[in-house]
Amino acid sequence: MTYNARHIRASFTRLGYRSVDVYQQFQFAAVDQPARPVREVDAAAFWDEPASYRTAALGVVRVAANETARDTVEATRSLGAPFLVVIEGDEASMWTYTAGGATKLSSSSASQWQTLLSDREKFGPGPVRELKALLVREDTPSTELLFDPRTLYGIQADTQSALDDMLTQFLAHFEETQIDMGELSFQKHYQVLFPLVFRLLAGKILIDRADSRIASVDADNPREVVAAVESLYSLAVQKLHWTKIRIAQLTSAWRTLREGLYLRNIAADDLAFVYENTLITPETRRKFGTHSTPYSAADYAI
16 A cells, blocks of 8 residues: 555645645643543644644544544544544545544545545645535535534634633642742733743643754753744743742743643634733733734634
8 A cells, every 4th residue: 555655745736725834743732631631643744834733634543542533533522623534454544524523525545545635626725725615504504425514613712711721720739829938920920920930831742842943952941942032033031039949949940831722723812812812901001002803703704
């Protein structure tokens, strides 16, 4: 069977995907599962960058030893790709996510898996992008074989909930009622901690995406990560007197963030939502004049 990285990439590029938008061994957080484990597909194609569940188009994956094809498809939902080629033993099958759940569209022998990706008018980046852009309306008919756009709304809600949980756990390290004398308090030091959160979050995203621009940074050292992000994005250097107790506090908080939700597949809109709902308080809103409208609210209103 001609099933390797080169052949998968060739199948995707023949459909019109740019080589730079095709990823091998692509990992993502299964945000629809309670533990939000990191899953992996053999390859994934995206119709635009940056790669996220919003731009995911196609995936190719082999069934794990302890799963059925349907199990694998259900567990891969958070990738965000409307179409998934699944290899199970001697069979290859094409799946999508309909209103009724994971649905098999077609199948072939495993040796002929590439034939499942032969229809450029259906699986090319343009058609997939249009498919994912469909709006959900009450009067929109659903069919057994049509990708259900509500799948993306579910991923979005699960992602935002997971991000909120992760940041809430991170911020707990700076809660005034929980800290010791000399440590940073979000209530008292928000002018420093507020931008620091985003620098560390940016650092985690770069690390989770294995960005080469941050590869030489000691990922265990939060101050080094912050400095790298400030340099990379030409941000003003955060000035703070770092005592031993504050360094220990920040290191512990950073460990919580690093070991939290795997961020490679998230969308910028989700960060904006959490920015509005987790980090913005009446006090910081008055101080910085901050406000944003979450994508989900704006999309619903439209």
